[in-house]
Amino acid sequence: xxxxxxxxxxxxxxxxxxxxxxxxxxxxxxxxxxxxxxxxxxxxxxxxxxxxxxxxxxxxxxxxxxxxxxxxxxxxxxxxxxxxxxxxxxxxxxxxxxxxxxxxxxxxxxxxxxxxxxxxxxxxxxxxxxxxxxxxxxxxxxxxxxxxxxxxxxxxxxxxxxxxxxxxxxxxxxxxxxxxxxxxxxxxxxxxxxxxxxxxxxxxxxxxxxxxxxxxxxxxxxxxxxxxxxxxxxxxxxxxxxxxxxxxxxxxxxxxxxxxxxxxxxxxxxxxxxxxxxxxxxxxxxxxxxxxxxxxxxxxxxxxxxxxxxxxxxxxxxxxxxxxxxxxxxxxxxxxxxxxxxxxxxxxxxxxxxxxxxxxxxxxxxxxxxxxxxxxxxxxxxxxxxxxxxxxxxxxxxxxxxxxxxxxxxxxxxxxxxxxxxxxxxxxxxxxxxxxxxxxxxxxxxxxxxxxxxxxxxxxxxxxxxxxxxxxxxxxxxxxxxxxxxxxxxxxxxxxxxxxxxxxxxxxxxxxxxxxxxxxxxxxxxxxxxxxxxxxxxxxxxxxxxxxxxxxxxxxxxxxxxxxxxxxxxxxxxxxxxxxxxxxxxxxxxxxxxxxxxxxxxxxxxxxxxxxxxxxxxxxxxxxxxxxxxxxxxxxxxxxxxxxxxxxxxxxxxxxxxxxxxxxxxxxxxxxxxxxxxxxxxxxxxxxxxxxxxxxxxxxxxxxxxxxxxxxxxxxxxxxxxxxxxxxxxxxxxxxxxxxxxxxxxxxxxxxxxxxxxxxxxx
Numbered sequence: 055x056x057x058x059x060x061x062x063x064x065x066x067x068x069x070x071x072x073x074x075x076x077x078x079x080x081x082x083x084x085x086x087x088x089x090x091x092x093x094x095x096x097x098x099x100x101x102x103x104x105x106x107x108x109x110x111x112x113x114x115x116x117x118x119x120x121x122x123x124x125x126x127x128x129x130x131x132x133x134x135x136x137x138x139x140x141x142x143x144x145x146x147x148x149x150x151x152x153x154x155x156x157x158x159x160x161x162x163x164x165x166x167x168x169x170x171x172x173x174x175x176x177x178x179x180x181x182x183x184x185x186x187x188x189x190x191x192x193x194x195x196x197x198x199x200x201x202x203x204x205x206x207x208x209x210x211x212x213x214x215x216x217x218x219x220x221x222x223x224x225x226x227x228x229x230x231x232x233x234x235x236x237x238x239x240x241x242x243x244x245x246x247x248x249x250x251x252x253x254x255x256x257x258x259x260x261x262x263x264x265x266x267x268x269x270x271x272x273x274x275x276x277x278x279x280x281x282x283x284x285x286x287x288x289x290x291x292x293x294x295x296x297x298x299x300x301x302x303x304x305x306x307x308x309x310x311x312x313x314x315x316x317x318x319x320x321x322x323x324x325x326x327x328x329x330x331x332x333x334x335x336x337x338x339x340x341x342x343x344x345x346x347x348x349x350x351x352x353x354x355x356x357x358x359x360x361x362x363x364x365x366x367x368x369x370x371x372x373x374x375x376x377x378x379x380x381x382x383x384x385x386x387x388x389x390x391x392x393x394x395x396x397x398x399x400x401x402x403x404x405x406x407x408x409x410x411x412x413x414x415x416x417x418x419x420x421x422x423x424x425x426x427x428x429x430x431x432x433x434x435x436x437x438x439x440x441x442x443x444x445x446x447x448x449x450x451x452x453x454x455x456x457x458x459x460x461x462x463x464x465x466x467x468x469x470x471x472x473x474x475x476x477x478x479x480x481x482x483x484x485x486x487x488x489x490x491x492x493x494x495x496x497x498x499x500x501x502x503x504x505x506x507x508x509x510x511x512x513x514x515x516x517x518x519x520x521x522x523x524x525x526x527x528x529x530x531x532x533x534x535x536x537x538x539x540x541x542x543x544x545x546x547x548x549x550x551x552x553x554x555x556x557x558x559x560x561x562x563x564x565x566x567x568x569x570x571x572x573x574x575x576x577x578x579x580x581x582x583x584x585x586x587x588x589x590x591x592x593x594x595x596x597x598x599x600x601x602x603x604x605x606x607x608x609x610x611x612x613x614x615x616x617x618x619x620x621x622x623x624x625x626x627x628x629x630x631x632x633x634x635x636x637x638x639x640x641x642x643x644x645x646x647x648x649x650x651x652x653x654x655x656x657x658x659x660x661x662x663x664x665x666x667x668x669x670x671x672x673x674x675x676x677x678x679x680x681x682x683x684x685x686x687x688x689x690x691x692x693x694x695x696x697x698x699x700x701x702x703x704x705x706x707x708x709x710x711x712x713x714x715x716x717x718x719x720x721x722x723x724x725x726x727x728x729x730x731x732x733x734x735x736x737x738x739x740x741x742x743x744x745x746x747x748x749x750x751x752x753x754x755x756x757x758x759x760x761x762x763x764x765x766x767x768x769x770x771x772x773x774x775x776x777x778x779x780x781x782x783x784x785x786x787x788x789x790x791x792x793x794x795x796x797x798x799x800x801x802x803x804x805x806x807x808x809x810x811x812x813x814x815x816x817x
Contacts, residue, residue: 061065095235096263099238102259102260107182110173115191116647122453124192132199134442137198141432143209144208157272159202161202210228210418221425242598247259248784251723253801278746298422313472313476316448330817331556333806336671346413349410350414351414368481371481374415376498384404389520436503481496522816540618574722588659594615604744615643632746651684668700695725698722702805706792713725717730
């Protein structure tokens with residue numbers, strides 16, 4: 055995965071700051087440089103915590119859309135409450151902002167050191183909880199650290215304003231360095247941090263950074279107390295730009311936050327598809343996104359530093375117009391890059407620019423509405439929390455509601471028009487009342503409004519190009535596309551299904567035309583003696599569930615699927631349609647891990663997981679030692695867990711590290727606490743009884759069926775022969791052949807952060 059574009063953008067951000075601090079704005083360097091350095095370092099652990107803590111909470115509460123929305127919103131709500139607290143403290147203790155900042159950093163470090171233990175302890179009491187309980191637990195777990203982190207900006211703003219006397223400059227500078235620190239942390243996470251140090255090590259590094267920042271700030275604050283604060287300014291006069299009421303600034307900041315988070319959700323879906331759902335993709339997108347916001351907030355405030363309030367509002371309007379007009383062209387841009395074989399991350403500068411336009415709004419709004427006095431920190435906190443609340447509402451409204459009712463194309467245009475309309479309204483009221491904007495601004499508004507619908511043609515074959523890149527399949531439209539808040543499911547004309555941009559099987563149950571290795575599903579009777587109760591993790595095309603449900607020995611089968619869109623597709627394919635009406639089958643829409651945790655009393659004779667690729671984002675949640683132990687608790691005596699290792703020797707070794715007995719079936723592994731034995735005679739007997747929709751699967755009158763049965767019997771004999779991929783292999787052979795391997799755990803996350811250059815078969 056090409057990281058050069060992201061590194062270049064972050065270097066550009068740093069160049070902006072160095073040039074401004076050491077060349078163009080030397081006056082504030084003496085008092086601002088150390089706080090800026092500290093706030094830059096403070097931004098790094100904040101993002102490390104966010105990435106790791108969200109992963110841990112997803113493991114507890116599920117990776118389904120509801121849990122994701124709740125956890126992200128709880129994080130933002132804590133930041134918002136912290137902003138209010140920081141603003142209040144800065145007003146009450148105006149000369150102790152840096153000291154309070156130090157205490158907040160040290161408090162965050164203390165929580166960070168124990169955070170994973172706290173979360174795992176809480177999991178004992180709350181795993182599998184209802185949605186309402188998840189909301190309470192999530193906010194309760196995140197409240198202390200997020201409130202401490204949210205309080206830091208108003209506290210440092212108050213401190214910096216005392217020396218600069220400039221609200222916009224202070225907010226823009228601090229917002230810039232903190233956001234740049236977060237962007238840098240994202241790049242580090244994607245490149246090496248989570249890969250080399252895992253969750254526990256990364257959180258420890260974050261806590262060390264917090265401690266360094268807090269201790270340095272504490273010593274700096276103590277040294278300042280012994281001085282007279284010479285050079286500090288206390289501007290008591292009215293804000294020279296006070297044309298904008300604080301409520302107006304809060305409204306502008308809130309709406310810009312709403313749009314910004316909407317863009318982030320939309321862009322993440324694009325990057326996820328282009329990256330085939332690899333974990334580093336989101337971190338790299340977030341790095342470019344945050345880097346753009348940082349640059350925009352800093353540069354625009356510098357440019358508008360001496361302008362009138364009316365012109366600044368006009369600039370805000372123009373920035374929103376440009377952001378809306380550009381945003382709608384970004385998804386097709388990534389698709390064009392993919393179709394031409396250009397690494398998709400080379401499109402990052404366009405996302406960086408658009409994010410920069412949005413990021414410019416917050417410091418400008420603060421500058422227009424907040425007076426540079428001892429209550430400036432509190433005023434900034436009101437504008438800041440409005441931005442956070444808008445962001446949280448954007449996350450919920452766009453990601454949880456609109457994405458469930460509209461496709462990516464529609465949401466892209468809705469957001470673009472909303473940004474353009476918002477920018478136009480700001481333009482018309484820039485002078486305090488409705489008035490025609492300057493001619494140049496009016497031309498931009500008309501151009502932006504006209505540019506949005508012109509992007510429509512670029513969305514043709516969008517998903518095809520994002521998924522297949524330069525392959526010929528990219529020119530053939532998908533037969534079906536289902537979009538909802540859980541993701542995108544697409545089916546090719548030949549019946550291959552792609553969930554989230556990753557191959558997920560075929561609509562096929564015919565063993566005589568085995569295009570999807572359905573032999574693995576039919577092999578279950580060969581090594582599972584009596585599977586009366588069966589659990590299936592994931593539906594995908596429904597083909598596996600259809601085959602297993604018609605094993606004549608199966609009495610009941612529970613299926614848990616995270617994306618309800620699969621049910622829409624299954625109902626359209628005759629091979630699997632009857633699965634939805636099978637009285638044996640009970641389908642639940644939920645995260646499988648969460649469902650199993652919530653139903654601790656359920657026991658099964660066989661559990662089957664035709665999971666996705668071992669390098670995919672969140673794949674280790676279903677391949678780790680911890681998940682194997684959860685599965686083990688749900689198996690009856692002699693029960694078997696049969697799961698897809700997607701040709702990963704490490705995934706095989708992980709299963710064998712938990713269960714004493716195993717059998718490899720092509721790229722699947724069956725594991726159990728009891729010996730696993732392949733029984734050819736039983737297998738042949740069951741196969742001959744197989745009926746699906748009233749028809750024998752292995753028709754004795756069909757020569758193809760006879761050849762397939764003969765091939766199956768030869769396949770069973772492969773367990774006694776030298777190991778080969780297209781065969782079976784017992785665990786004693788596997789243990790010797792594989793040797794020491796990487797054992798997947800929740801902490802090391804398997805191959806999720808080691809997968810930057812994996813081979814994508816459909817590219």
